[in-house]
Amino acid sequence: MAIEVLGVEHIDLTVNDIARARAFYDKVLGELGFRKFEGADYIHWANAQMTIAIRHASAPNRDACFDRYRVGLHHLALRARSRADVDAFHDFLLREKVEVLDAPAEYPQYGENYYAVFFADPDGMKLELVHYPWGYWRRVQTEDYDPRPRYEMKK
DSSP states (O other): OOOOOOSOOEEEEEESOHHHHHHHHHHHHHHTTOEEEEOSSOEEEEOSSOEEEEEEOOGGGTTOOOOTTSSSOOEEEEEOSOHHHHHHHHHHHHHTTOOEEEEEEEOGGGOTTOEEEEEEOTTOOEEEEEEOOTTHHHHHHHHTOOOOTTOOOOO
């Protein structure tokens, strides 16, 4: 019997300026319903599904610009309940003057009815809020077919 992964439990992000990152994630994750918990060297925000934490970068890495095409994290996508939530969050990003990389739109290259907004944190890490219809991946697995034009199922 295969072990089933239920989802992401936590994600730790390394940041250059902990105070600047704390202010950003307080604002953004607070808007998304996460609660903050803070320890001596670990700041994290949690909801019922997952935890997102920030940690200070080691000295040799401080002040380096984030490059999502290097080995490691490319971007972090959080799932929204509805397209309206994505739109409301986009309004929040604009009000708070958070850098929006791509406005809310459908991105068919990622799947049918894939609707998302992309934005950046203070270190330039790409973040996303996406509404993707529930059950999409279950259908892909049970029907052995992924309709996205860029993918073919491998047997």
